Amino acid sequence: MDQRLITAAIVVFGVPAVLVGYIWLTERILRIMPEQRQGRIRPWIWIAPALLFLVVFLVYPTLNTLVLSFQDRAGTAFVGLANYEYFFTSSSTLISLRNSVLWVIFMTVGVVGLGLIIAILVDRVRYEPIAKSVIFVPLAISFVAASIIWTFMYQFRAPGTTQTGTLNAVLELVGVAPSAFIQTAPLNNFFLIIVGIWMWTGFAMVILSAGLKGISTELLEAARVDGANEWQVFRGIIFPLLLPTVFVVGTTIVITALKSFDIVYTMTSGNFETDVIAHRMYQEMFINGHFGRASAVAIVLLVAIIPFMVLNIKRFREQEAIR
Amino acid sequence: MNQGSRRWRGIAALAGAGLLAVVACTPAAETGGTEVSVIGTWGGSEQESFLAMVAPWEESTGNKVKYTGTRDINAVLTTGVASGILPDLAGLPGPGQMVAWAQAGALKPLDEVLDLETYRADTSAAFVDLGTVDGNVVGVFIKSALKGLIWYNPNVFSGSAPTTWDAVMGTDSGSAESLWCVGLESGAASGWPGTDWIEDFVLRQSGPDVYDAWVNGTHAWSSPEIKSAFEAFGEVLDASFGGADTVVSTNFGTAGNPLFTDSPGCLFHHQASFITDFFKEQGGAVDGEFDFFPMPDINPAYAGAFTGAGDLFGMFNDTPAARDLLKYLVTAEAQQIWVSRGGALSGNTKVTEYPDEVSARSAAALGSAKIFRFDGGDLMPTALQSAFFKAMVDFAQDQSALDSILAELDAASESARAG
Numbered sequence: 103m104d105q106r107l108i109t110a111a112i113v114v115f116g117v118p119a120v121l122v123g124y125i126w127l128t129e130r131i132l133r134i135m136p137e138q139r140q141g142r143i144r145p146w147i148w149i150a151p152a153l154l155f156l157v158v159f160l161v162y163p164t165l166n167t168l169v170l171s172f173q174d175r176a177g178t179a180f181v182g183l184a185n186y187e188y189f190f191t192s193s194s195t196l197i198s199l200r201n202s203v204l205w206v207i208f209m210t211v212g213v214v215g216l217g218l219i220i221a222i223l224v225d226r227v228r229y230e231p232i233a234k235s236v237i238f239v240p241l242a243i244s245f246v247a248a249s250i251i252w253t254f255m256y257q258f259r260a261p262g263t264t265q266t267g268t269l270n271a272v273l274e275l276v277g278v279a280p281s282a283f284i285q286t287a288p289l290n291n292f293f294l295i296i297v298g299i300w301m302w303t304g305f306a307m308v309i310l311s312a313g314l315k316g317i318s319t320e321l322l323e324a325a326r327v328d329g330a331n332e333w334q335v336f337r338g339i340i341f342p343l344l345l346p347t348v349f350v351v352g353t354t355i356v357i358t359a360l361k362s363f364d365i366v367y368t369m370t371s372g373n374f375e376t377d378v379i380a381h382r383m384y385q386e387m388f389i390n391g392h393f394g395r396a397s398a399v400a401i402v403l404l405v406a407i408i409p410f411m412v413l414n415i416k417r418f419r420e421q422e423a424i425r
Numbered sequence: 426m427n428q429g430s431r432r433w434r435g436i437a438a439l440a441g442a443g444l445l446a447v448v449a450c451t452p453a454a455e456t457g458g459t460e461v462s463v464i465g466t467w468g469g470s471e472q473e474s475f476l477a478m479v480a481p482w483e484e485s486t487g488n489k490v491k492y493t494g495t496r497d498i499n500a501v502l503t504t505g506v507a508s509g510i511l512p513d514l515a516g517l518p519g520p521g522q523m524v525a526w527a528q529a530g531a532l533k534p535l536d537e538v539l540d541l542e543t544y545r546a547d548t549s550a551a552f553v554d555l556g557t558v559d560g561n562v563v564g565v566f567i568k569s570a571l572k573g574l575i576w577y578n579p580n581v582f583s584g585s586a587p588t589t590w591d592a593v594m595g596t597d598s599g600s601a602e603s604l605w606c607v608g609l610e611s612g613a614a615s616g617w618p619g620t621d622w623i624e625d626f627v628l629r630q631s632g633p634d635v636y637d638a639w640v641n642g643t644h645a646w647s648s649p650e651i652k653s654a655f656e657a658f659g660e661v662l663d664a665s666f667g668g669a670d671t672v673v674s675t676n677f678g679t680a681g682n683p684l685f686t687d688s689p690g691c692l693f694h695h696q697a698s699f700i701t702d703f704f705k706e707q708g709g710a711v712d713g714e715f716d717f718f719p720m721p722d723i724n725p726a727y728a729g730a731f732t733g734a735g736d737l738f739g740m741f742n743d744t745p746a747a748r749d750l751l752k753y754l755v756t757a758e759a760q761q762i763w764v765s766r767g768g769a770l771s772g773n774t775k776v777t778e779y780p781d782e783v784s785a786r787s788a789a790a791l792g793s794a795k796i797f798r799f800d801g802g803d804l805m806p807t808a809l810q811s812a813f814f815k816a817m818v819d820f821a822q823d824q825s826a827l828d829s830i831l832a833e834l835d836a837a838s839e840s841a842r843a844g
Contacts, residue, residue: 114441175843194833258674260667260683260690262602282670285822371613373818374673388500390808390841391507 171397185398198377204291209359212299214352217306238304245364252297256283287375297365306351313347353414379403458487459746465516468494470706478762482753488746496612499807506531511741519803520555527558532739534561538748552772565755568769569735570697571791573625573720578684582692586718598692604664606691607672608680618677619817624801626654628730629723633796640801642842646834659824666690672821682708698787702768729795812837
């Protein structure tokens with residue numbers, strides 16, 4: 103019989119069979135225990151397979167990375183804090199640290215701010231669905247595809263020759279000398295961040311728009327009847343009510359900004375002082391083959407993200423409690 | 426409701442059975458032919474040439490070559506060696522890394538794959554030695570290239586080839602805007618054309634012994650010899666078309682295009698012999714619009730020195746089909762295919778037909794070089810080579826940072842060779 107038929111049969115019948123069998127077995131075991139205990143233990147037993155997956159594929163690698171970060175290149179001998187020392191003293195990694203901070207600040211402010219403005223503006227217009235779709239589309243493109251699109255937008259040719267990049271062509275049209283957007287530090291970081299903003303604004307806009315629609319119109323009308331102008335309505339009513347949503351979107355974007363690797367990898371390969379922590383990690387691991395340093399970078403990234411994750415979960419819990 | 430849910434369950438069961446049937450009935454892989462996976466750095470026209478090279482083998486054996494091209498081959502193979510997931514054959518970054526992988530057991534020895542006697546007899550000794558580790562042949566050269574050639578357009582530069590480096594730098598650019606065209610961009614390997622420049626300068630300024638020690642890591646990057654090579658390149662950059670911004674953002678394949686424009690951007694372009702393919706495909710040049718002279722000597726004590734390189738192939742998975750393909754790739758017939766298409770030279774001495782005079786001349790120069798050295802960057806460990814690439818981009822943007830760039834390269838060299 104064809105190997106693939108056997109594999110398909112195993113998957114289609116075997117996986118549900120194993121799960122059902124597991125539940126049946128644990129129920130037999132639980133029946134032995136007293137009634138009250140059953141209720142408390144059962145949830146844990148049912149989660150156990152999923153927990154096992156988490157431990158094997160999430161917890162164990164994290165701990166292993168932590169251990170590796172204190173070891174040398176090949177992961178054989180311990181070198182204490184040498185890798186962290188390298189990370190915080192080497193000029194190239196310090197630049198990547200600075201750039202990651204820039205990404206976090208500007209991408210978050212950009213995405214959330216722009217998303218909010220667009221959500222509010224688009225709320226009042228009849229062609230709202232079309233506008234929202236157009237803004238949302240970049241999110242459906244892969245990071246690499248977006249990076250290639252923008253590489254063409256920013257492309258630079260020697261002054262005097264035909265400009266092949268859209269932005270430089272426009273600049274030439276109005277008589278300004280073409281500019282090497284991606285290659286000129288430190289502003290090139292912002293041009294890369296713009297790519298990230300372009301991609302993720304749709305995400306923020308959609309969520310904030312949903313939140314906006316949740317604000318009762320009577321509240322807004324009452325305010326307007328009382329004589330508040332649009333800015334006062336926004337500042338006094340819309341923004342405070344949207345704040346939890348803004349917060350959740352914000353923390354998600356912060357995590358995305360810290361993770362952003364594809365844009366830097368595709369557009370500059372980390373050259374021209376555009377390196378970010380995630381790209382540094384890739385460089386150390388796969389090009390330099392230095393397990394210790396790559397793990398140290400990974401741990402730094404993890405530690406940087408943890409506060410935002412904690413905040414996000416706290417907020418999420420508060421929102422659930424209100425419900 | 427009950428009837429409805431029963432109907433849905435019936436549909437679901439039918440769909441599941443249908444899925445199984447589809448899986449069972451899809452035909453298995455074509456019988457009578459295995460797939461050989463190959464990874465290389467070639468894309469575009471170079472990729473087409475490689476596929477043309479393996480086409481006769483595919484026809485005669487019925488096997489299929491699955492080729493993937495990536496400029497990031499250093500990272501792909503480093504990951505592969507660590508994870509164990511490797512292609513059957515791969516273009517290796519260079520003899521330097523090849524040694525490490527052979528000693529780690531990732532690369533399989535080829536002594537039983539090749540007909541060693543014929544191989545040694547047909548291939549120039551330098552190339553055989555470069556592919557040998559601890560007495561076993563581990564890497565073979567699919568094609569080779571001569572580096573350190575200065576290309577020009579005979580319609581623009583009609584003078585005689587300068588015989589000293591000072592004469593080259595002192596040439597009046599005439600109708601061309603600048604003296605040199607330089608392009609460093611190449612994806613993850615951006616900066617590599619700059620490394621060719623530095624190697625040529627080191628070899629001609631300081632000689633083969635300094636070159637070898639520098640490549641081995643025993644001669645410091647921050648030494649005056651290496652520094653003067655960088656400074657010489659700095660002078661070239663100052664006389665380059667478009668300035669630093671253009672240099673770092675222009676792809677190596679299109680960097681020579683200004684040689685052929687109506688009002689030429691530059692007079693000279695320094696690049697290896699394989700660039701002719703790019704001149705024709707990307708620059709729209711025709712035969713007769715480009716010619717070369719070898720980069721002149723700088724220190725007469727080291728006259729007749731040339732750098733060259735080759736595309737080194739190794740076998741990671743010992744399968745019969747992979748063995749067969751590798752055996753085929755070193756034959757003169759196979760290598761002749763790419764050479765005839767243009768843009769390649771061969772280490773196989775039986776390859777004698779060249780598509781044009783330019784290729785024939787570069788092959789002759791390769792064969793008769795008094796001092797021949799393999800590309801230095803390829804001989805270094807990949808981590809150091811990547812740092813070298815990056816250093817060239819940094820240097821092109823800010824020449825005043827030379828001392829710190831060289832110090833960082835020293836640190837990278839130490840860290841790359843440790844452990």
